[in-house]
Amino acid sequence: MKIAIADTCFLINWLKYKRKDDIFKLFKLIMIPLPVLDELGPEGRALLGTWVIRGYVSFIPRLEFYDSEAYRIIELAKIRNLPKIDYPEAYCLVIASKRGYTVLTENKATKYITREINEYKHVMVLDSLDVLLFLYGNDKSLLVKRIKEYVQNTKIIFSEKRIRELGISLEEC
Amino acid sequence: MKNVKVMEIVSQVKALGYKIDITKLENDLKEYFEFEKEARSIRRKMADWKFINSQKEPRRTALIVYVETGDLKMACKLADMILWDFVELLRKSNIPIVL
Numbered sequence: 214m215k216i217a218i219a220d221t222c223f224l225i226n227w228l229k230y231k232r233k234d235d236i237f238k239l240f241k242l243i244m245i246p247l248p249v250l251d252e253l254g255p256e257g258r259a260l261l262g263t264w265v266i267r268g269y270v271s272f273i274p275r276l277e278f279y280d281s282e283a284y285r286i287i288e289l290a291k292i293r294n295l296p297k298i299d300y301p302e303a304y305c306l307v308i309a310s311k312r313g314y315t316v317l318t319e320n321k322a323t324k325y326i327t328r329e330i331n332e333y334k335h336v337m338v339l340d341s342l343d344v345l346l347f348l349y350g351n352d353k354s355l356l357v358k359r360i361k362e363y364v365q366n367t368k369i370i371f372s373e374k375r376i377r378e379l380g381i382s383l384e385e386c
Numbered sequence: 387m388k389n390v391k392v393m394e395i396v397s398q399v400k401a402l403g404y405k406i407d408i409t410k411l412e413n414d415l416k417e418y419f420e421f422e423k424e425a426r427s428i429r430r431k432m433a434d435w436k437f438i439n440s441q442k443e444p445r446r447t448a449l450i451v452y453v454e455t456g457d458l459k460m461a462c463k464l465a466d467m468i469l470w471d472f473v474e475l476l477r478k479s480n481i482p483i484v485l
Contacts, residue, residue, distance in 0.1 A: 225470055225473050226473075226483070251468070252469040254468045254469075254470035285404075289399060289404065292395060292398045292399055292402070293399075293411075295418070296456065296458065296460075297458075319483070325418070328407070329407050329411050330407075368482055370482040372421055374420075375485070
């Protein structure tokens with residue numbers, strides 16, 4: 214099984230999902246850069262604690278030699294006029310690229326960068342809908358049920374276009 | 387001929403030392419424009435404007451910035467809050483995060 218690296222915007226939503234532990238059917242370990250912890254606040258860190266106890270999470274300290282590349286990515290997102298990428302997210306992408314991890318993020322900028330920039334094309338980026346698809350996509354009615362649960366738990370809305378592309382409708386079930 | 391905006395981005399990205407796939411860039415620009423249009427309309431429609439307007443500054447402005455741009459990190463910085471707390475404020479304001 215693979216290792217993932219998660220940024221704050223992913224964790225903020227996924228930690229509220231009642232089936233959050235299912236993610237470990239896809240990944241044996243989730244790496245979390247220490248700067249991400251600061252953005253989670255006490256409630257988020259407490260929820261993360263249950264994963265820490267079970268050894269599902271490992272923290273990555275800030276390694277200065279990745280800094281210049283992380284700042285280059287932040288600049289790149291600005292040039293592309295994409296949603297803002299902050300240091301923790303850029304750092305996730307750099308580490309993932311160097312170590313072969315999958316990036317877990319809701320930030321569209323990260324996805325676009327890995328689609329467009331040759332140096333980052335080898336990095337897999339998943340948001341929560343992608344993760345739900347990997348977990349439950351073999352059974353469409355189960356997938357619809359789980360997406361609905363996720364939306365209810367997190368108050369996230371998935372774009373109609375993306376839902377249509379999956380060949381499902383949330384009106385089902 | 388490629389449009390000016392695309393060529394401008396390509397030249398700036400190259401100056402940063404990266405190689406960019408122009409076809410993917412064009413597709414993504416179009417996709418993001420359409421996505422953001424749909425997302426903005428959902429956020430505007432669902433937002434609890436009475437609650438938003440009752441918030442003190444800079445939170446009120448930060449919430450409006452999020453509704454209009456969808457840029458979570460930018461809005462969070464404006465609100466001077468940590469991300470977890472800002473997302474909670476979005477939920478109270480009935481502003482959905484659209485993905």
